[in-house]
Amino acid sequence: MHQDQLINSCLDKMKAAGFDRVQLELDESEKHELNQQHAEINLLRTGFNTSLQVVGIQDSRRASLSLNNLDESAIDQAVADLTDMAEGSPQDEAYDIAPNQPQQQFSLGSKQPDAELMYDRLAAFIDYSKTNHPTTILEEAAIDFTHHKSRIVNSQGVNFTVSKGVYNAYAMFTSKSGSDTSSFNYSGFSSFSLDKEIQQEAHLAELLKQSEEQVSTRQITEKFNGDLIITPHAMDDFIGFLSTNISNGQMIAGTSIYKEAINTVVTSPLITLHCLPASKQLASAYPLTGDGFVASDMTLIQQGILQSYLLSQFGSNKTGLPMAVNDGDCMVMDAGQSSLDDLIAGVEKGILLGRFSGGSPNDKGDFSGVAKNSYYIENGKIQYPVSETMVSGNIASVLMNINAVSQQRVDFGHAIFPWVRSPGLVIS
Amino acid sequence: MKKQPLTGLVRDLNGYVELRLQENRNSGIMLLNGDLVANNKQTKSGISARSFYQGCWGFASYPDASTDAINKVIKAAGDNAKLLGTRAPGHVQNLSPSLFSGEFDFSSKRPVISSRQRIEYVRSVDAYIADKYPDLMARRVMLRTEDMEKQFSSSGGSEGYSMIPRSMLYVFLTAENSRGEPIDMFEPISDRGQFEDCFDDPASLHLVIDELVEHLMKKTEAVAAEAGLKEVILAGELTGMLAHEAVGHTTEADLVRGGSVAGDYVDQQVASSLVSMVDFAHTMNGELLQVPVHIDDEGVEAKDAVLIEQGMLKGFMHNRESASFYETSLTGNARAFTFSDEPLIRMRNTAVLPGNDKLDEMISSVEDGYYLMKTGNGQADSTSEFMFSVTLGYEIKNGQLGNSIQDTTISGIAFDMLKTVDMLSSDMVWNCSGYCGKKQMIPVSMGGPAMKCQINMGGQ
Numbered sequence: 076m077h078q079d080q081l082i083n084s085c086l087d088k089m090k091a092a093g094f095d096r097v098q099l100e101l102d103e104s105e106k107h108e109l110n111q112q113h114a115e116i117n118l119l120r121t122g123f124n125t126s127l128q129v130v131g132i133q134d135s136r137r138a139s140l141s142l143n144n145l146d147e148s149a150i151d152q153a154v155a156d157l158t159d160m161a162e163g164s165p166q167d168e169a170y171d172i173a174p175n176q177p178q179q180q181f182s183l184g185s186k187q188p189d190a191e192l193m194y195d196r197l198a199a200f201i202d203y204s205k206t207n208h209p210t211t212i213l214e215e216a217a218i219d220f221t222h223h224k225s226r227i228v229n230s231q232g233v234n235f236t237v238s239k240g241v242y243n244a245y246a247m248f249t250s251k252s253g254s255d256t257s258s259f260n261y262s263g264f265s266s267f268s269l270d271k272e273i274q275q276e277a278h279l280a281e282l283l284k285q286s287e288e289q290v291s292t293r294q295i296t297e298k299f300n301g302d303l304i305i306t307p308h309a310m311d312d313f314i315g316f317l318s319t320n321i322s323n324g325q326m327i328a329g330t331s332i333y334k335e336a337i338n339t340v341v342t343s344p345l346i347t348l349h350c351l352p353a354s355k356q357l358a359s360a361y362p363l364t365g366d367g368f369v370a371s372d373m374t375l376i377q378q379g380i381l382q383s384y385l386l387s388q389f390g391s392n393k394t395g396l397p398m399a400v401n402d403g404d405c406m407v408m409d410a411g412q413s414s415l416d417d418l419i420a421g422v423e424k425g426i427l428l429g430r431f432s433g434g435s436p437n438d439k440g441d442f443s444g445v446a447k448n449s450y451y452i453e454n455g456k457i458q459y460p461v462s463e464t465m466v467s468g469n470i471a472s473v474l475m476n477i478n479a480v481s482q483q484r485v486d487f488g489h490a491i492f493p494w495v496r497s498p499g500l501v502i503s
Numbered sequence: 504m505k506k507q508p509l510t511g512l513v514r515d516l517n518g519y520v521e522l523r524l525q526e527n528r529n530s531g532i533m534l535l536n537g538d539l540v541a542n543n544k545q546t547k548s549g550i551s552a553r554s555f556y557q558g559c560w561g562f563a564s565y566p567d568a569s570t571d572a573i574n575k576v577i578k579a580a581g582d583n584a585k586l587l588g589t590r591a592p593g594h595v596q597n598l599s600p601s602l603f604s605g606e607f608d609f610s611s612k613r614p615v616i617s618s619r620q621r622i623e624y625v626r627s628v629d630a631y632i633a634d635k636y637p638d639l640m641a642r643r644v645m646l647r648t649e650d651m652e653k654q655f656s657s658s659g660g661s662e663g664y665s666m667i668p669r670s671m672l673y674v675f676l677t678a679e680n681s682r683g684e685p686i687d688m689f690e691p692i693s694d695r696g697q698f699e700d701c702f703d704d705p706a707s708l709h710l711v712i713d714e715l716v717e718h719l720m721k722k723t724e725a726v727a728a729e730a731g732l733k734e735v736i737l738a739g740e741l742t743g744m745l746a747h748e749a750v751g752h753t754t755e756a757d758l759v760r761g762g763s764v765a766g767d768y769v770d771q772q773v774a775s776s777l778v779s780m781v782d783f784a785h786t787m788n789g790e791l792l793q794v795p796v797h798i799d800d801e802g803v804e805a806k807d808a809v810l811i812e813q814g815m816l817k818g819f820m821h822n823r824e825s826a827s828f829y830e831t832s833l834t835g836n837a838r839a840f841t842f843s844d845e846p847l848i849r850m851r852n853t854a855v856l857p858g859n860d861k862l863d864e865m866i867s868s869v870e871d872g873y874y875l876m877k878t879g880n881g882q883a884d885s886t887s888e889f890m891f892s893v894t895l896g897y898e899i900k901n902g903q904l905g906n907s908i909q910d911t912t913i914s915g916i917a918f919d920m921l922k923t924v925d926m927l928s929s930d931m932v933w934n935c936s937g938y939c940g941k942k943q944m945i946p947v948s949m950g951g952p953a954m955k956c957q958i959n960m961g962g963q
Contacts, residue, residue, distance in 0.1 A: 106843075113760055117593045119583035120562040122843040124549070138618075140544040143566040156544060156618070163619030164542050165626075194590075214761030214885075215942065249762035249885040256764045259885045298730055328535055328641035330677045330685040393538070432882045433912045433961075434892020438677060438685035443730075443912040443961030445890045463888065465730060465914060465961040503730035503961065 081145060082228050085129065088154045090230065094131040094161070098172045098229040098367055102126050107188050108219035109197050113212070114205060116197055120219075131157045132172065136164040169392035173367035175232035181362035183355065184240035184267040188220030192269050193242070200246070200273035208250070208283045210290070214259065216246040218273070233367050241358045242266050243488075244273055250286045257289035258462070260430060260448045262308060265358035265488030278307070278485045285429070285448065285460075292462035295451055298503040302425030303466060303473065304418055304452070307485035307492035310408070312431045314348070314492075316440055316470040317341065318403050321381070323390035330438050332471060336381045337396075343477035344379040346495075347409040352401045359489035364402045371400040407491045411480025418479045418496045420455040426466060426502055427452055436470050443467035446502075468500040504548060506664070507568050509656035512577070518584075519555040519598065520577060523800060524548075524568055524654040525842035532622055533645040534629045541645070542622070549842035552576040556584035558593020564843040599826040599833050603804035604662040607797045610650075611668075613699040621646060621698060625672075627705040628712070632676070636716055640685055643675040648698050649946065653800065661802025667795060669693060669946055670701040671936045674712060680723040688719045688877070688894060691936030695793040718876075718895055721907040728896070728908045728962035734872035735913070735958050736865050736899070739932030742855050742951025744881045744891050746780050747939070749917035751853045751949075752883035754782075754810050754818070755836075756825035763885045764918070765816060773816045774921030780811040782820055783852040784835060792852040793935035793948035796835065800846035805835030810853075814921075822848050840943040847941055854950035858927025862953050865926045867902035873960065874899055875913065880937075887917040912961040920958055928953035 082099055089097040103125050110118035127150075128141040138160035142153055197218050204213050222240040227233060245263025249256060264277040274280040305313060317333070325331035333341060342348075352361045352370045364370050366388040374382050383399055384390075391398035419427065426446050433444015446464045450457045474497075481494040504526035513522050526548035533541035550573050551564035561583025563576040587593075616624075629644045636642075648670045655663040671693040677685045690711060694701045737745065752758060753765040760766075774780075781787075784805035785795035796805040801823050808820045821829070822837035825848065837846035866874055874897045881891030892912050898905035935948035 112757065113594075115558070115593050116587060116591060117558065118560040118562060118845060119587050120564075120845060121579050121583060122562075122564040124564075124566045124843060126547070126566075137539070138542045140546075142546045144546065144548055160542055160544070160618040160622075163617070163622035164539050167538060169538075198591075212762040214758065217942075247761075251762050254764075254767055256762055256886050258888065259762075323540070324535065324643075327538070327540070328643070328677065330641045330687070332685070389540070432884075432890045432914075434879050434890075434894070434910065437894075437910045438687045441910055443910075445888065445912070445914045447884070462886070463914065463916065463959060465912065465959060467730060467911075467961045501730060501962070503959075 078226060082226060085127070085150055086228070086230060088150065089129070089131055092154050092158050094133045096132040096172045096230055098130040100128040100225060100227050102223055102225045104221065104223045106219055106221045107190065108217055109193055111197055111201055111213060111216040114201050116194065129153060129157060130172065131161055132170050133161045135166040135168055135170055136161040137167070137170040138164060169389055171388055171392060172229045172231060173233050173388070176369060178234045179369065180236040182238045183360060186222060186238065186240055189269065193218050193220065196269050196273050203272070203274050204283060208287050210252050211248050211250045211283055211286050214247045214249055218242065218244040227363060227367050229367055235363055237362055242269055244276070246273070246279060248283065248286055250290050252290045255290040257286050258447045260286055263487070267358050277487050289448060289460040292460045294463050295461060295502065298501065299424055300499060301502050302422045302496055302498045303500045304422065304425065304427045304494055304496045306427065306429055306494055309428045309431045310492040311490070313470055313473060314406060316436050317474060318385055321384045322403065323387055326384060326386060326396070327390055327393045332439060333381065337384065338380060340379045341381045342376055342379045342474040345411060345477055345480045346376055346474070347374065347378055348376040349374045349407045350401050350403055350405050351407050352405040356407065357405050357488060357490070359405050370402065373400050404489065408493055410482050410484050410493050413479045413481055415481045415483050415494050418481055418494055419452055419457060421479060421496065422452040422455060425452045426450070426461065426464065427457060428466065440470040442470055465503050466500055472499070473497045504652045506654050507573070509654060510662060512570070512573050513656045513658050518581065519658055520580065521553045521655065521657045521801065522573065522577070523551050523839070523842065526652045527841050528650040530648045531645065532625050533643060534625055535643050536641055537629060537633060539622070547841055550576055551842050552580035553845060554580040554584040555598060557588030558596045559584055559587035560845070561585070561587065562845045595824050595828050597827055598823040600659065601801065601803040601823060601833055602660050603798055603802060605798055606664040607795065608664070608666045609668055609695065609795065610666050611697040611699040616699050624702060624705055628708055631705065631709060632712060639676055640679050641677040645673045647671045650697065651946070655798065655800065655802055657802045659802065663798035663802060665798060668697045669695055669793065669935055670698050672702065674715060676715060676719050678719050678723050686719065686723045688715060688722060690715045691934065693934060693936035695795065695935065718907070722895065725907040725909045728873065728911045728960050730960055730962040732957055733960045734869050735956060736869060736874045737954045737956065738876040739930065739951050739953055740934055741875055741878050741891070742954045743932065743934055743949030744878050745889065746853045746855045746951055747850060747947065747949040748881035748883045748891055749887065749889035750780055750810055751782065751850045753885070753887045753917065754820060755848045756819040756821045756829060757848050758885065759819050760825065760828065761885070764887050765819070768816045768918060771816055772814050773918040774811055774814040775924040776814040777858055777927050778811055778814050778921050778924050779856040781854060781856065782808040782810060782836070782850050783854065793933055794851050794946055796838065796851045799835040799837045800839045801837040803833050803835040803837065805851070808834040808836065820848055820850065822846065838945055840945050844943045847943065849941070849945045850939060850947050852948045852950065854931070855927070855952065855954065857929050857931050857952040860926045860928050862928050865928060865953055865955050866899055866904065868926065868955065869899040870901055872899045873897065873908065874904060888914060889917050890914045914959045920956060923957040924954055926955035
């Protein structure tokens with residue numbers, strides 16, 4: 076069935092079933108992926124999918140479903156299922172869909188992959204790793220091109236089309252020397268093009284070098300209170316706590332430690348953090364929110380002061396607080412004034428945190444976990460890679476106490492982060 | 504899912520080809536402080552083909568199971584394999600042979616419960632909490648169900664069908680401590696089966712909820728754990744997580760080939776002689792387990808993989824390619840998450856086998872340590888260093904349970920830590936409430952008895 080015909084037919088069926096508000100997203104995707112295992116490009120994967128996501132509100136009762144079988148009989152069953160699900164739902168005036176907005180089409184990236192270039196980049200990366208880091212085993216590496224074409228339509232006249240094609244690549248690796256093995260490490264990136272070699276992206280060249288060093292590790296000699304330098308690779312674990320706590324779940328529940336924090340200090344004044352889905356600076360850019368509004372860029376934290384929550388339309392209606400202009404992610408943290416060398420030089424005793432492996436922090440922000448791919452710093456110098464080293468503290472305090480931010484940053488395609496330093500962690 | 508005549512389509516081809524028709528059906532209902540914040544269903548289905556040529560794989564998938572779509576994916580997979588194989592042949596040129604067939608359907612035979620009735624069930628559980636414990640800061644009750652239905656056929660002659668469902672109910676509770684800070688805990692309740700087979704009378708959950716609240720209230724007065732190497736009793740839930748993270752991942756053959764230390768320790772003592780660990784395919788002591796895999800997604804008969812036997816590392820988990828590389832027997836560990844995913848080596852039901860001790864005697868034997876009862880997530884490493892979170896635990900002082908402890912993380916080098924195990928309880932606990940993440944998610948179950956050992960604690 077033609078796309079317009081399918082969408083109109085589904086809208087009509089939903090209205091006929093009694094839904095007064097309906098949102099549809101029809102997505103057609105195509106993925107081409109090359110996989111490497113153990114230095115061989117040994118899997119080429121091609122995948123096609125079409126999925127329809129349907130949200131229906133009937134007398135303030137909401138239900139949603141998604142399916143990828145788009146036969147008429149399957150759509151009819153989906154409408155029947157939604158009717159059954161909505162009838163069981165309690166009423167809530169907070170359920171809603173986006174109002175009418177001017178129709179728009181958005182286009183990001185290419186529509187087709189450069190398959191030869193994908194192969195060449197991956198082959199060159201394997202070769203680079205073998206030549207420069209012979210003791211490093213590339214456990215997994217993959218490069219893919221994924222294209223989505225989406226139509227977002229609702230019963231209030233919303234009608235958007237989004238076409239987006241992105242390259243994604245990642246590598247996971249371990250080094251071995253005799254019977255010594257390093258911790259595995261990984262990094263990846265998203266991009267609209269493959270202008271650079273893979274190892275030039277996402278700090279991979281440096282991480283591969285570090286992996287070789289990390290076959291010989293030592294435990295720290297005693298528990299201490301010290302500084303933590305959080306690398307760009309570990310930043311998501313810390314920023315993620317804050318963004319989760321200003322989003323729907325915690326804010327609606329009333330358990331967020333940031334629940335009355337707008338225009339108050341939530342981090343060090345050295346931190347300015349933006350969400351930039353509309354700027355196309357990042358390959359993870361998105362033109363629309365999940366609710367069907369056109370997404371805008373925003374500064375989430377301005378010199379330590381919280382500017383906005385990350386509430387959806389439902390979260391805004393439930394809490395009475397403003398809806399966010401985007402869905403978060405696409406995070407870009409401003410660069411600082413200090414060089415990375417200066418951050419390290421300013422540490423009496425501490426850890427350069429390459430990767431954090433720990434449990435999810437509790438609602439207060441308390442966390443503890445293992446410092447992976449990390450280094451012990453003493454008297455301003457990196458001493459040795461560590462093993463069996465735990466870091467414990469409180470994430471809200473870590474963010475508040477940041478006392479240095481690096482000029483250097485790493486661009487992952489979905490985020491751009493610098494290194495930051497924070498004191499007062501328990502390292503054991 | 505409507506089955507298709509895959510056999511006829513895959514037989515006529517040259518070279519090795521697999522066809523897999525798969526449908527994943529998921530549903531979710533969540534109440535947050537009594538408000539319905541999630542009420543959704545997802546169905547994802549389609550056909551995939553995988554072809555092997557000169558040591559390389561080609562894979563293609565399509566969201567349609569028509570004959571035309573099936574022929575398209577077979578051709579695309581074959582073209583992909585030839586493209587790679589002619590450019591740079593792979594090291595493993597031959598796959599370990601396999602021929603196995605069977606049908607394994609674990610659908611419920613009971614009348615279907617409607618969405619409305621499921622919502623009523625969740626609301627009933629939520630209402631019990633709200634009525635009995637009105638002073639809680641927040642509560643969330645979430646019901647999830649998942650069916651994975653697969654039909655498989657290969658040019659090697661294997662044929663299979665499986666429908667493996669599971670259902671999970673999660674209760675998340677938050678209370679306030681004396682400083683007004685939120686203190687949280689959650690309880691996952693999960694089992695093999697569709698909703699109709701797993702959840703009957705909401706009142707049957709009341710005792711679990713009451714115990715959860717009791718622990719939560721004690722946790723509002725929790726003290727920080729002391730950081731460092733400690734003597735601990737791990738409850739069965741944590742022992743299962745240990746089996747999965749600390750040993751399971753390091754013994755997946757693809758990770759072994761990728762540098763895991765387990766590759767250096769075959770037939771060596773890696774644990775105390777009390778410890779035996781198995782990745783069960785589907786049955787333990789005659790009882791069907793929570794993720795029963797009889798035929799994997801390469802058409803291989805699924806067999807138990809003995810990982811550790813009385814402290815000795817014995818073997819790994821394999822797919823056809825790794826079994827050929829290591830010249831060893833197949834175990835049937837290849838599974839794919841959705842129709843558009845290729846099969847990877849995945850765990851199934853990974854467990855430490857029980858011992859002969861009693862939990863209360865184990866606790867009494869600890870002078871200064873901890874009883875660690877609940878976990879949230881975990882992670883493994885090539886070095887066999889493991890980590891997992893502890894969301895409920897108690898001090899043990901002079902053989903008695905003491906204060907609750909705040910959330911913490913435990914870690915260790917598995918093949919060192921396991922040598923410190925000196926007691927194992929005689930009972931077993933199984934859990935299938937989560938997912939294992941690798942390149943793809945996959946449902947798994949993990950199990951074990953209570954275990955006494957020495958472990959690194961995070962804390963103050």
